Amino acid sequence: xxxxxxxxxxxxxxxxxxxxxxxxxxxxxxxxxxxxxxxxxxxxxxxxxxxxxxxxxxxxxxxxxxxxxxxxxxxxxxxxxxxxxxxxxxxxxxxxxxxxxxxxxxxxxxxxxxxxxxxxxxxxxxxxxxxxxxxxxxxxxxxxxxxxxxxxxxxxxxxxxxxxxxxxxxxxxxxxxxxxxxxxxxxxxxxxxxxxxxxxxxxxxxxxxxxxxxxxxxxxxxxx
Amino acid sequence: xxxxxxxxxxxxxxxxxxxxxxxxxxxxxxxxxxxxxxxxxxxxxxxxxxxxxxxxxxxxxxxxxxxxxxxxxxxxxxxxxxxxxxxxxxxxxxxxxxxxxxxxxxxxxxxxxxxxxxxxxxxxxxxxxxxxxxxxxxxxxxxxxxxxxxxxxxxxxxxxxxxxxxxxxxxxxxxxxxxxxxxxxxxxxxxxxxxxxxxxxxxxxxxxxxxxxxxxxxxxxxx
Numbered sequence: 001x002x003x004x005x006x007x008x009x010x011x012x013x014x015x016x017x018x019x020x021x022x023x024x025x026x027x028x029x030x031x032x033x034x035x036x037x038x039x040x041x042x043x044x045x046x047x048x049x050x051x052x053x054x055x056x057x058x059x060x061x062x063x064x065x066x067x068x069x070x071x072x073x074x075x076x077x078x079x080x081x082x083x084x085x086x087x088x089x090x091x092x093x094x095x096x097x098x099x100x101x102x103x104x105x106x107x108x109x110x111x112x113x114x115x116x117x118x119x120x121x122x123x124x125x126x127x128x129x130x131x132x133x134x135x136x137x138x139x140x141x142x143x144x145x146x147x148x149x150x151x152x153x154x155x156x157x158x159x160x161x162x163x164x165x166x167x168x169x170x171x172x173x174x175x176x177x178x179x180x181x182x183x184x185x186x187x188x189x190x191x192x193x194x195x196x197x198x199x200x201x202x203x204x205x206x207x208x209x210x211x212x213x214x215x216x217x218x219x220x221x222x223x224x
Numbered sequence: 225x226x227x228x229x230x231x232x233x234x235x236x237x238x239x240x241x242x243x244x245x246x247x248x249x250x251x252x253x254x255x256x257x258x259x260x261x262x263x264x265x266x267x268x269x270x271x272x273x274x275x276x277x278x279x280x281x282x283x284x285x286x287x288x289x290x291x292x293x294x295x296x297x298x299x300x301x302x303x304x305x306x307x308x309x310x311x312x313x314x315x316x317x318x319x320x321x322x323x324x325x326x327x328x329x330x331x332x333x334x335x336x337x338x339x340x341x342x343x344x345x346x347x348x349x350x351x352x353x354x355x356x357x358x359x360x361x362x363x364x365x366x367x368x369x370x371x372x373x374x375x376x377x378x379x380x381x382x383x384x385x386x387x388x389x390x391x392x393x394x395x396x397x398x399x400x401x402x403x404x405x406x407x408x409x410x411x412x413x414x415x416x417x418x419x420x421x422x423x424x425x426x427x428x429x430x431x432x433x434x435x436x437x438x439x440x441x442x443x444x445x446x447x
């Protein structure tokens with residue numbers, strides 16, 4: 001089975017500014033890569049490259065055995081992205097948003113109902129997303145990202161705004177034992193480290209830490 | 225086709241809920257007809273002038289719809305969510321063009337009777353079959369160009385400026401052909417025969433720009 005992610009010296013620039021450079025790593029299926037770094041360190045850029053939303057400007061990137069960007073078409077639909085923005089239409093209800101994405105991904109509507117039940121949102125499922133609390137919106141976004149049972153989950157602060165009960169409810173969908181390989185961006189250092197099979201620490205777009213494990217002190221140094 | 229249907233359904237549902245595009249397009253048309261009535265100081269119009277007033281008004285109303293066509297995709301992450309789905313990217317173009325076409329039809333259903341009452345001298349009933357054919361072809365052209373330009377402009381900060389600057393010159397041939405085709409229908413002495421030549425121009429324009437848009441739309445969504 002091909003690695004979930006293979007990166008060789010991957011880099012990306014926005015105009016003159018280098019956002020990401022020299023990232024080389026391999027992540028096996030079912031494993032978790034925890035990504036740490038200060039704001040602007042290149043975490044989101046890395047996530048968007050892996051999601052096929054950005055092209056790498058340097059190096060070689062393979063996701064789920066396919067070269068990016070050339071074979072991006074074969075990766076879409078196999079990746080679930082939980083971005084900083086929930087990627088939900090505010091005027092539509094949670095159910096309408098999920099049904100829309102289910103149709104795009106060819107997923108049965110029963111899955112939508114099962115997910116709403118799982119995250120405890122059936123009672124509010126028909127209310128516009130704009131009227132839901134942040135935690136509820138995050139739960140809907142998690143449902144959207146995992147709706148099509150992706151082989152690779154790309155998660156940017158997945159537990160942000162979630163209370164302990166909600167975090168427990170989404171655990172089977174995006175947690176360590178959910179099944180897919182995961183890339184998790186987190187500012188919760190202890191939680192992030194506890195779930196990681198591989199740790200990537202980014203500083204000003206470059207890898208400062210790449211190891212199977214790291215100490216909290218090492219991660220904290222990235223933010224200074 | 226499932227993706228196109230899902231996108232169209234989503235957009236229509238959002239329009240029904242927010243009423244952001246069609247009502248503003250209609251109100252704009254209404255205001256413009258009133259302005260023309262007083263600005264031209266004429267109680268009735270016919271022929272070239274009636275045709276010109278109708279098409280210029282509909283075109284400017286369409287620009288309002290073009291401006292808003294991709295706003296939800298841009299501001300609420302719809303582009304990213306769509307790009308992550310395993311569907312042909314041209315389905316977004318087809319869906320958005322169909323939605324804009326639908327918006328134009330909805331506006332015209334309300335605005336053309338108002339135009340007939342406020343400004344049009346000759347009876348509109350005789351002109352109706354021919355006018356329907358022209359509207360379908362012209363709306364298709366405006367929807368194709370509008371979708372292409374809307375997708376381009378929404379990526380920029382000056383969206384409201386970019387859409388008219390690019391769309392109006394591109395849609396000019398549609399307005400010229402539609403105006404020439406409509407003019408005999410609004411003749412003072414009653415509707416004359418529909419000029420097939422101008423319908424052909426509209427059809428050809430729709431075909432060429434439809435194919436062109438399908439070919440280039442993918443690149444507008446690229447990083």
